[in-house]
Amino acid sequence: xxxxxxxxxxxxxxAQQLEKMILDRLRKYEIGGYTIVTAHGAGASGIQSGMxxxxxxxxxxIILSEPRLEKVLVEINKMMDQGYRLKAIVTxxxxxxxxx
Amino acid sequence: xSSLSGFQNLLVPAVLFFALGFxxxxxxxxxxxxxxxxxxxxxYLLTAIGLHGGYELSKAEVSTAVHAIFWALALGLTLPIxxxxxxxxxxxxxxxxxxxxxxxxxxxxxxxxxxxxxxxQSAGIEYESYPVIxxxxxxxxxxVIGILLAGWARRxxxxxxxxxxxxxxxxxxxxxxxxxxxxSVILLLGSMVIGAIATSKSIETIKPFVNDIFMxxxxxxxxxxxxxxxxxxxxxxxxxxxxxAFGVIMPLIGGTIxxxxxxxxxxxxxxxxxxxxxxxxxxxxxxxxxAMRLAVPEANPSLYLTLSLGVTFPFNVLxxxxxxxxxxxxxxxx
Numbered sequence: 001x002x003x004x005x006x007x008x009x010x011x012x013x014x015a016q017q018l019e020k021m022i023l024d025r026l027r028k029y030e031i032g033g034y035t036i037v038t039a040h041g042a043g044a045s046g047i048q049s050g051m052x053x054x055x056x057x058x059x060x061x062i063i064l065s066e067p068r069l070e071k072v073l074v075e076i077n078k079m080m081d082q083g084y085r086l087k088a089i090v091t092x093x094x095x096x097x098x099x100x
Numbered sequence: 101x102s103s104l105s106g107f108q109n110l111l112v113p114a115v116l117f118f119a120l121g122f123x124x125x126x127x128x129x130x131x132x133x134x135x136x137x138x139x140x141x142x143x144y145l146l147t148a149i150g151l152h153g154g155y156e157l158s159k160a161e162v163s164t165a166v167h168a169i170f171w172a173l174a175l176g177l178t179l180p181i182x183x184x185x186x187x188x189x190x191x192x193x194x195x196x197x198x199x200x201x202x203x204x205x206x207x208x209x210x211x212x213x214x215x216x217x218x219x220x221q222s223a224g225i226e227y228e229s230y231p232v233i234x235x236x237x238x239x240x241x242x243x244v245i246g247i248l249l250a251g252w253a254r255r256x257x258x259x260x261x262x263x264x265x266x267x268x269x270x271x272x273x274x275x276x277x278x279x280x281x282x283x284s285v286i287l288l289l290g291s292m293v294i295g296a297i298a299t300s301k302s303i304e305t306i307k308p309f310v311n312d313i314f315m316x317x318x319x320x321x322x323x324x325x326x327x328x329x330x331x332x333x334x335x336x337x338x339x340x341x342x343x344x345a346f347g348v349i350m351p352l353i354g355g356t357i358x359x360x361x362x363x364x365x366x367x368x369x370x371x372x373x374x375x376x377x378x379x380x381x382x383x384x385x386x387x388x389x390x391a392m393r394l395a396v397p398e399a400n401p402s403l404y405l406t407l408s409l410g411v412t413f414p415f416n417v418l419x420x421x422x423x424x425x426x427x428x429x430x431x432x433x434x
Binding site for chain 1: 142328334398402
């Protein structure tokens with residue numbers, strides 16, 4: 001039986017159009033593993049109905065270590081300072097590692 | 101009768117479906133399209149209009165086409181500046197939001213253009229094919245003006261945001277590449293080239309796809325756009341009365357300029373002039389919003405999307421098209 005490993009789970013909520021930009025920036029920190037799902041909702045940026053490309057949100061899920069998370073959060077913070085609209089939610093998780 | 105009078109435009113099936121979508125949302129119906137269907141309809145319509153336009157253009161005069169391209173560029177580059185000045189004059193919107201909104205009004209709405217075609221076809225009005233190429237050309241130049249206006253606005257305010265963006269080496273060329281290779285632009289231009297170089301016989305084989313089902317598909321698309329437009333009403337409070345008024349006044353200015361260009365500069369008939377007016381009056385909801393999200397992140401998307409989809413699109417579909425048609429008709433009698 002594998003031992004549970006402690007990791008961080010980062011969820012980024014943003015507009016679909018920012019997907020490429022965010023992934024390009026995350027790649028600098030050697031983050032190649034992620035899961036993206038499309039979503040709809042509403043917030044300070046108005047309605048995101050999910051019906052057209054221009055008003056579709058995405059959720060980017062990333063599992064990463066704490067040191068790497070800190071670097072990523074600095075990058076996300078920079079983007080937010082530039083005015084990009086995104087939310088970053090961090091949760092502690094225990095994960096069953098792929099390698100025993 | 102060869103033309104629709106007054107507001108009989110409202111009795112065109114495509115427009116009625118738009119109204120149905122709008123009402124369905126207002127009465128809180130659970131009518132909802134699968135998201136990918138709305139995108140598929142958009143792809144179909146751009147392909148069909150591109151193929152049709154390309155085929156017609158293959159028989160057209162090159163000099164007139166070049167002339168049309170010139171005026172499309174002129175409109176695309178000038179209208180955002182007019183919009184920006186108008187918005188700044190109201191004092192109700194900051195420079196960066198004004199730049200992002202203005203860019204939308206220099207670009208075009210394929211949905212409005214297609215509704216205008218439905219209007220003309222229902223009335224049996226002939227129209228030139230050149231506006232189709234103008235539709236493709238006008239998708240992107242306004243983005244450049246929007247970015248330049250935003251850059252200018254940042255230099256005026258000297259915000260930290262601007263400084264940090266410069267540090268990050270914001271890629272203007274990369275953004276322009278994305279704007280000009282935007283899926284809808286590639287699809288429209290590509291379909292036009294295919295329509296222009298394919299043999300007449302082979303074009304005949306796809307006639308049911310390009311012509312016969314076109315209006316039905318447009319009805320479905322406008323049904324979805326009606327739902328989308330009504331959804332935006334909830335954001336009217338956020339946008340404010342002045343900007344909602346801008347969403348009506350700006351298409352009237354653009355449409356008037358477009359009608360004059362269509363009639364006097366391009367020498368088009370009533371149908372072609374109406375289409376040029378509609379191009380100039382419409383606001384983008386395909387190419388410009390993603391570009392502004394990336395290039396002017398400080399601007400609030402709810403402002404430009406509400407104006408484009410919730411105010412200007414319904415205004416043009418219901419009132420603008422018959423109004424510009426009437427204006428084109430009046431000019432032709434002078």
